[in-house]
Amino acid sequence: MMVRIFTTLMALMMTATFSLAQQGPLRIEITEGVIEPLPFATPNFVAENGSSAEMGVQLTRVVAADLQNTGLFREIPATAYISSVTDFGSAIQYPDWKAINAQALVTGAVNVSGNNLTVKFRLYDIFSGAELGNGLQFQGTTEGWRRMAHKVADAVYSRITGESGYFDSRVVFVSETGPKNKRQKRLAVMDYDGAGVKYLTDSRSLVLAPRFSPTGDRVLYTSYETGFPRIYVLDVGSVQRRLLESGEGSISFAPRFSPNGQTVVYSQATGSNTDIYTMDVASGRSTRLTSAPSIETAPSYSPDGNNIVFESDRSGAQQLYIMSANGGEAKRISFGQGRYGTPVWSPRGDLVAFTKQSKGRFHIGVMRVDGSEERLLTASFLDEGPTWSPNGRVIMFHRETQGAGGRSTLYSVDITGRNLRPVRTPEGGSDPSWSPLQK
């Protein structure tokens, strides 16, 4: 009873205080919102001449698919449109788009002249009744029409979300065919969405773990061409490669570039011991970073190049550690049940993605670099090999199904754990590595 009397008095005092304080406008605080895809409309880009019509439709579809595949946007079907856009320069009928609950409108125009392609677009905030940013125009060749569509989508994504896009990027991966006991593997590169696959090697020798350079023009990978794993650097444009020499009588694997592209960090096994080394790409001079009798592997640089996250079984089970890029004492960051491996540092620098094996299942997860806030995003028979999108918002990995006929497929998932979706490739795929945004 005393409590209620006290509460009553406090309420009276607060009310009286509030009454005196409310001299200005009414003030409220909103702390809970909703998370749902933002509805947008993308009428087919206007064809500025007769030969542009088909290109306009194709380009519009790629832009819409890019946005919709993020899970952050929802395309309103064209059948719901009240008004149409037949002229790129005409005024927008905002009430018509507002009526179908479109919150963003992307309009564009396409002009094909010989081998030249010009694409321009505008983005409108329907409920503000204004254009969001200025219109942009891209010029290129008709062969590069998908890249131009990705660039339009990147610009739209960036203006609405406030963070850079990731559509005009590529993924290098291991293309797989055949049954598990006789699987043929070769390196391939594709657009982030699985289109435009090109093969970089043949399937005569086993290849593993391709990794893009920070500029996206080179790929590091491990090949068993000589019977032992060796690290090669491949120029994506010319498809020329060269061997990165390592110590005699040793096996080297799991390479990854430093953020400046001048150093490669990798694992080297000598006898029964595996340690982490760096190699200067220009001089070929290598430096040993760890010297524990345990297995240290899967190193990955932080975006600033000052630290390296790696996996080690030095404590008896496979866990994640962070050390200085120059070596030295390592700090353990994973403490959960199960085994942790293949850590990859986020391009934003705040998270580490990893593979976790626990209770017979594999997970792709993320944690902060201090090991806190671990979140498992996926769960399956075998999920492995995470790689970050250039903006650090999406993780791609590969998932293998059970059984002798099991197939390995690339998947992507948002870091919130939503929007898990397969990446369609002509054959099976594993070991993806995402490039930076193309220039």
Next chain:
Amino acid sequence: MLFGGIFRTEQLPIEATEVSVISGEAFAALMAAQDSPTSQSEVAQPAQPVADSEAVDVPAPETTPEQETPESAPAPSADDTPDVSELTPLPDAEVSDAAPVLPTPEPEVTVDAPETSETPVPQTSVRVAPEAVIAPDPEARPDPVEQDAVQQAETGETVAEPQEETAPEEAATEIVTEAEKPAAAPEKSLRPPPRRPTRRAVQAAEASEPAAEPLALEQSGSSAVDDALAETLGQVTETPSAPSGPPLSAGEKDALRVAVQDCWNVGSLSSLALETTVVVAVSLTQDGKPVVSSIRQVGSEGGTSASVKQAFEAARRAIIRCGVRGFQLPSDKYDQWKDIEMTFNPERMRIK
């Protein structure tokens, strides 16, 4: 000769054991010399099984191999305890010619128990909102404002303007990742239904059933205090200290807050924008509709100029979208709500 190489006739070794014969007296003497096993009255109880602590991130000793934590042993039910009562002496038998009357069987008491554990299944949805919403009727158009459909009468006279049925979109209260979705396989094997409770157990349960009366009294007492509190607060709010007219009640302000937050979509905001708080001012018309040109940013905290812009755009969209039919506000208090400052704080909506 054909099978000669396979079926060889080698002599198998024979084991021989020496046996000695002793007399019956000698055997008895031999047995008596051995100690008889002592009877152990109490069997050592197994250690209490440790509850599964999967969710706790405590570093386990890594050298210890992972073991399946055994399930907790089921607690013994009341039926396992035997009913003990003193036996009374049997009375003398009375012999009569009347046919025996069969006793009426008591109605069988059954206990319906679920055969499988009902693990709460997290609701998944494309939309995440503070309150979960079940999937609406497919005929209903998604809209924050729920309305029944109004159709033309058969007579041709329209009672009300035809209105499409609307309903809030399906929503879950949290993001459910694939790793959190429960597997379809049952986690426990089917358990046999429990035994019927004995008459003694039923009586005990009836006796221990709490009475509902005291709770009702407590509720009515609480209500009386709340009524008094509300009455007192009402008197205070009606004091002439307010600048113009009666202020909005807490409930009215809550209703406004809920109306705006239903349209505040932060799903497409960057992580930096989710760390940015913006204060947005808006003027409303007398029918509760926002004046779009009046929406302006009057303050912000955290983030960069770009993230402030993103956060403001999301806030502006929320006000316009959910205010398109006018916010439900008391018209007699218009002076109190014609100008509003809304603080959009996304702290709870961040990606964690």
